[in-house]
Amino acid sequence: xxxxxxxxxxxxxxxxxxxxxxxxxxxxxxxxxxxxxxxxxxxxxxxxxxxxxxxxxxxxxxxxxxxxxxxxxxxxxxxxxxxxxxxxxxxxxxxxxxxxxxxxxxxxxxxxxxxxx
Numbered sequence: 001x002x003x004x005x006x007x008x009x010x011x012x013x014x015x016x017x018x019x020x021x022x023x024x025x026x027x028x029x030x031x032x033x034x035x036x037x038x039x040x041x042x043x044x045x046x047x048x049x050x051x052x053x054x055x056x057x058x059x060x061x062x063x064x065x066x067x068x069x070x071x072x073x074x075x076x077x078x079x080x081x082x083x084x085x086x087x088x089x090x091x092x093x094x095x096x097x098x099x100x101x102x103x104x105x106x107x108x109x110x111x112x113x114x115x116x117x
Contacts, residue, residue: 008063016089023063032056036082053078060085 008026011019027033035056056078061069071088075081 008059010065011063011068011085011089013089019063019089020086023060027056027059032059032078035078037079057081 009015009019009022024033024036027036032052032055035053057075060078060081061072064072068085072081072084075084
């Protein structure tokens, strides 16, 4: 598992949208994404399904820092874990995007500048 987790993007306060896309692609490539979106429908009592759910959680845990792990360490399923990360970071991602758009909209040139500068 360590060779797989070495290429995973670490979640930070500012990269949630990229993290979400790359983690989703990674888990889909391993046929594990359903555990993040449907685990309530999956048979968690089934030992094989439970082991795959734990595998998903371990991949996600490997991308988190200590502070983030404290927030999610009580999550029992991969879906609950994914939802908690989503709830925590989607607001931050939207706020960051809004700030970037605001800055972009307020860019102006000084009289002494031209487009070639």
